[in-house]
Amino acid sequence: MARAFAKISFTPNVQAVQTEMGSRMAYQAAELGVAEEVALGAAEQAFIAEHDSFYQATVSQTGWPYVQHRGGPVGFLKVLDDRTIGYADFSGNRQYISVGNLRGDDRVSLLLMDYPQRRRLKIWGRARAVDERTEPALLAKLESPDFRAPVERGIVIRVEAFDWNCPKYITPRYSQREVEALLVQARQQQPAAVARQAPGVLGSGALPLTITGIRQLTPRIRAYELRHADGELLPAYRAGAHLRVPIALPDGSVTFRAYSLTDVADNPSQYHIAVLRVDDGEGGSQALHDGWQLGTRFNVDAPDNYFSLHDNGRPALLIAGGIGITPIKAMAEELTTRGVDFQLHYAGRAPEQMAFVEDLRQHFPNQCRFYFSQAPTPARLDVSVLLNSVSADTVIYVCGPVRLIDAVRQTARRLGIADERLQSESFA
Ligand SMILES: Cc1cc2nc3c(=O)[nH]c(=O)nc-3n(C[C@H](O)[C@H](O)[C@H](O)COP(=O)(O)OP(=O)(O)OC[C@H]3O[C@@H](n4cnc5c(N)ncnc54)[C@H](O)[C@@H]3O)c2cc1C
Incomplete structure (x- = not known):
């Protein structure tokens, strides 16, 4: 087959580059091979x-x-x-x-x-x-x-x-079907009950999880898909919930960090989180990025929620800054399912550094507005204009950097917005 492939592909221009780059001799043999x-x-x-x-x-x-x-x-x-x-x-x-x-x-x-x-x-x-x-x-x-x-x-x-x-530069990736086959294999090799007690599995929560998917969303943000280690359905949760996960630090100690669940489902078979690598922190997010692999196991408690949505049909104003989009995205999904009106305002430096920009554009084209401070024409989120523009029964949710949350709180106070209409979650 080498000759047929070479005949089609090694055009005079290709041959010229091979000559310039010193690989012509090696490839010429393929062209001269026996016709097959x-x-x-x-x-x-x-x-x-x-x-x-x-x-x-x-x-x-x-x-x-x-x-x-x-x-x-x-x-x-x-x-x-x-x-x-x-x-x-x-x-x-x-x-x-x-x-x-x-x-x-x-x-x-x-x-x-x-x-x-x-x-x-x-x-x-x-x-x-x-x-x-x-x-x-x-x-x-x-x-x-x-x-x-x-x-x-x-x-x-x-x-x-x-x-x-040649396999050079092919990053191994696994489809859902391939991950499921690997999980079945892993379960057969190591009974789950034994694995849960194994010293290498971090955390003492009742919920055993396995990492079944990893996606690089931006240069510094990775999304992780987590499934029940025994293939069972996972406990349900509402938008705004987070998981507290154990992380092994390089010195051998174990620390815990909270990560918001980024989407919602009635009977979840997967949880999704997205983690920003924080370089000047105490190393939890760095150790997570460096240590978490497909198949990594740990035990957690069921999701907890200090940032849940209101239950009635009042409209919502969702404001996210940077990685603060994680619970806000889940909120947008839950509000859509419930048929409740909302607007989502998402601020960050540039789209390529912000998680889920394309997803949100596609799924909520009429509700989302983006603000990129480092775009060629920077756009700033004007909190005062925004809060002034919403109806008096709108409930406001904000998640992001402390200064964004403070700005929203101060503006709300100045405009006489009742405390019960403003909910926030800080990651710091
Ligand atoms: C309820 C809750 C939900 C969270 N959800 C997410 C999430 O979905 N995705 C996510 O990446 N993080 C989330 N966090 C933050 C996360 O728990 C860790 O704090 C973060 O990963 C940094 O950990 P670290 O050990 O690297 O740094 P830490 O030592 O925890 O933090 C070090 C310093 O960095 C600051 N810091 C913490 N988080 C951030 C951040 N995201 N951006 C900028 N500065 C920060 C802290 O204030 C502190 O000063 C959440 C936190 C809480 C409390």
Whole structure:
């Protein structure tokens, strides 16, 4: 296969760069290799069958490449024979860019990623659309019987080359399905009751948790997904609640820090928290960032709440500064579920340093306003204007830096807003 791949990819410009960078000699051998039958071997076929997604590039009429993510049930990209693969094209956003591109140029390039094992397979081929009316038997071979998404057409790809790539720079990542399989394995290897008493598991709370997901939200904020270590549902909670988690410090001692739950669910199977790395603190958040890995176990008490929402239908004004967005985001979700009017005002330095900006924009486009103090045109949250603009029955919630909370409290006092209308939570 090396020769087919090299023939397609090592164009004169690519060869020139290889020469400049000193790798030409090594790669020339691939081009000169024996011409071989382009056939997917057992390894490629098994790899393709395990996948539930891949990236596909097509060539548009303007000459621009167009890369699209394709997802479906495991094995939805099917090997029809050792030169042919195909998939059912599910109904999507109806832009039809990839399928439109194929009318002008049938060349596609696929990238299949295996993040946990740090492997990737590239496939080049020529694709065509399959219409159910003219080729029903072929389309039937591409469908996955248990997957209910409407199929618009099939895509069949004649493979012209493939290549396995080096694992460098692939960060291991795990899908929910992969994490669940690992959890089952871990439980079988180590009965939960024994694990809970193991000296390495921190905390004495009744709720055993395992870290099942980690996401870098900004350069300094990480989100953690936590599940019951035995796969059970977790205790319910209301927006504004937090967990008190044990953290091992580098000197071997254990400290505890509180982290707000960032979303709400009736019967939660996961908790989510987001943690800012504080460099000038006593090291709790740093030790957490450095020490918490997928699979890390600890025991906590059920969530506690000193910052809960009012129960009636009065409107709410939510104000967040920086990492103070964590309980405020959960509040926005709970108010939406309850059908209560709210506005959310979120201030920080710049969007790339603030958690959940895109999520909030998407989910609450009409309720959210953002203030970026370090944007090219900085926007300041004017607390006085804001508090003056809300109706007399609005309940105000603020979470963020002490100076923001103080500013809101002082302004509220000056405007004669009753104390019961203002709730705050400080992380300091
Ligand atoms: C109810 C509650 C909910 C919380 N929820 C979250 C949350 O969702 N996400 C989160 O990242 N933190 C949250 N915190 C703060 C968290 O508990 C820790 O205080 C924080 O991670 C810093 O810990 P540390 O050991 O690194 O520093 P600490 O020694 O705890 O703090 C050192 C110094 O940093 C200040 N400080 C603490 N937190 C912050 C901060 N976020 N930004 C700037 N300065 C700070 C403290 O006032 C102190 O002066 C919450 C705190 C409380 C009480």
